[in-house]
Amino acid sequence: KAGVTQTPRYLIKTRGQQVTLSCSPISGHRSVSWYQQTPGQGLQFLFEYFSETQRNKGNFPGRFSGRQFSNSRSEMNVSTLELGDSALYLCASSLATSGNTIYFGEGSWLTVV
Amino acid sequence: GDSVTQMEGPVTLSEEAFLTINCTYTATGYPSLFWYVQYPGEGLQLLLKATKADDKGSNKGFEATYRKETTSFHLEKGSVQVSDSAVYFCALSVQDGSARQLTFGSGTQLTVLP
Numbered sequence: 612k613a614g615v616t617q618t619p620r621y622l623i624k625t626r627g628q629q630v631t632l633s634c635s636p637i638s639g640h641r642s643v644s645w646y647q648q649t650p651g652q653g654l655q656f657l658f659e660y661f662s663e664t665q666r667n668k669g670n671f672p673g674r675f676s677g678r679q680f681s682n683s684r685s686e687m688n689v690s691t692l693e694l695g696d697s698a699l700y701l702c703a704s705s706l707a708t709s710g711n712t713i714y715f716g717e718g719s720w721l722t723v724v
Numbered sequence: 725g726d727s728v729t730q731m732e733g734p735v736t737l738s739e740e741a742f743l744t745i746n747c748t749y750t751a752t753g754y755p756s757l758f759w760y761v762q763y764p765g766e767g768l769q770l771l772l773k774a775t776k777a778d779d780k781g782s783n784k785g786f787e788a789t790y791r792k793e794t795t796s797f798h799l800e801k802g803s804v805q806v807s808d809s810a811v812y813f814c815a816l817s818v819q820d821g822s823a824r825q826l827t828f829g830s831g832t833q834l835t836v837l838p
Contacts, residue, residue: 622762654813654831699767705824712758
C-alpha cells in the first residue's frame with residue numbers, strides 16, 4: 612500500500628511569506644505528526660494530530676500551526692517565515708496504538724531566502 | 725523529560741567490518757525503541773524496533789536488543805556493506821495518555837568504504 616506522501620517536495624520562499632505543506636498518511640492511519648530536521652537542532656517534534664484534534668505540541672512558536680482533516684490528511688503552516696525555518700519538514704503517520712511504528716514520508720525541503 | 729543519547733559520529737568503516745552504534749535513553753514511562761535510517765536526500769525509514777525489555781529487533785542484518793537494566797539499545801551489524809552508508813537515528817516513543825511522539829538522538833553518520 613502507498614506510504615506517507617508529502618507535497619511539495621521542494622520549495623523556496625522569501626522571508627516574511629507563509630508556507631503550507633501537505634501530508635497524506637498511510638491508509639487507515641489516524642495519527643499524523645510533523646517533525647522539523649535541521650543540521651543544528653536535529654529532529655524536533657512539531658505536533659501530532661488524531662481525529663482532527665491536536666493531541667501534542669512541541670516547543671515551537673505560534674507561527675507554526677497545523678490541522679488535520681476528516682480523511683486524516685494533514686497540513687502544516689508556517690507564517691512570517693524566517694531564515695532559520697529552512698529545514699526538512701517530515702510528516703509521519705501511525706496507528707494510534709502504543710508500540711505501533713511511526714512511518715515517515717520523504718519530507719518537504721523548505722528554503723527561506 | 726525523555727532523551728536519547730547516541731554515539732557521536734561520523735563513523736567510517738571498511739566493507740565487511742563489524743558495526744556498533746551505541747544508544748542510551750532516559751524515559752519517564754516505558755518506551756518503545758526504534759532505529760531509523762536516512763539515506764542522502766531522503767526521509768526516515770524504520771530499520772528495526774523493540775517494544776519491551778529483552779526484545780531483539782532485527783532487519784537486513786542489523787540487530788538491537790532492548791536492555792532495560794542499562795537503558796540501552798545499541799545497533800549492531802556483523803558485516804557492513806557500502807550500501808549501508810547513511811545516517812542512523814535511535815529514537816524512543818512513550819505513549820503519554822493518548823499522545824504519541826518520537827524523541828530522537830542526534831544521529832550517527834556511517835560511511836562504509838569499499
